[in-house]
Amino acid sequence: MCMVTPPTSNPAGTDFTSVEQGTAGKCKETLVTCKRTDDLTCNKVSIQTSTGVLIDAADTKEASALLLCQNDGTYSFGTITNIGQLSCVYEECASCTSCDISKLTLPMPVAGANFLNLDSTTADGCKQTSVTCERTDSQRCGTVAVVGSNGPIMGNLASTVDGNTVTVSLTCQADGTYSSGSLNNINQLDCLYETCAVPNLCAECDINAISLANLPTGAIFNPTDIPSGNCKVTDASCARNDGKLCAQIITTVDTLIGQWRFYGYSSDAGHAYLFCGENGLYDIGAPSAIVTSITCEYINCI
Secondary structure, three states: OOOOEOOOOOOOOEEEEEEEEOOOOOOOEEEEEEEEOOOEEEEEEEEEEOOEEEEEEEEEOEEEEEEEEOOOOOEEEOOEEEEOEEEEEEEEEEEOOOOOHHHOEOOOOOOOEEEEEEEEEOOOOOEEEEEEEEEOOOOEEEEEEEEEEOOOOEEEEEEEEEEOEEEEEEEEOOOOOEEEOOEEEEOEEEEEEEEEEOOOOOOOOOHHHOEEOOOOOOEEEOOEEEEEOEEEEEEEEEEEOOOOOEEEEEEEEEEOOEEEEEEEEEEOEEEEEEEEOOOOOEEOOOOOOEEEEEEEEEEEEO
């Protein structure tokens, strides 16, 4: 009578099963299966005997073979006869949780820049790693990109224009390698910084960022930008909108290094001229005199 001789032992996370397929009027058949019971997927799973390989399956968790009982009381499978002891062989098994970003060739350190990575888990339980290339200084670049390679193929995984940082997600595959988009088996990452320089922000100052004290009824703060090459100059005007003229309008500008007062006489407006610096902050003509607040005072308005 045909008997299946199972493997003497099974590696951790695996199992062997044999199930007789009872069909009346036919010789006994038995389905034998070698399979992984963990989350690993193997490059190859095979069922072997001393006289050869019964079957092997690629990129899978299991392999099965249907054995046929012969008249001599032994099993056969295809051209292999007299099957005795069986064994399960699992080759190059990995998991979609086993990817390790540190095993990749990572970007070389660059002054004023940083490479960051953060692991997370997707809805299907696989590992996902977010990688970021960023400038840590004040430079902005024409292009910042994360570039990946698997040896013969290199690809731009993500990029940003006129910025200082870019992030892309790498997904761990069943074979334990990372992929992103159409690029698989990623083994190297690089950060690309092109055309980087400290930006001149002298046209980007925001007057609304400066604190302004409450104005009395009939008074307004009426800032107006004045053309001055590529940089911004702003007339920070304390004015009236009720038709009154004031004997004196005082515009007080507080800065990091002191206080300045600007006077308007017999007028409906007083003016203080603020200069937008390369750092994107207003000053009153000296880079250290950064403006922090403005106060409008109206005297004897009729």
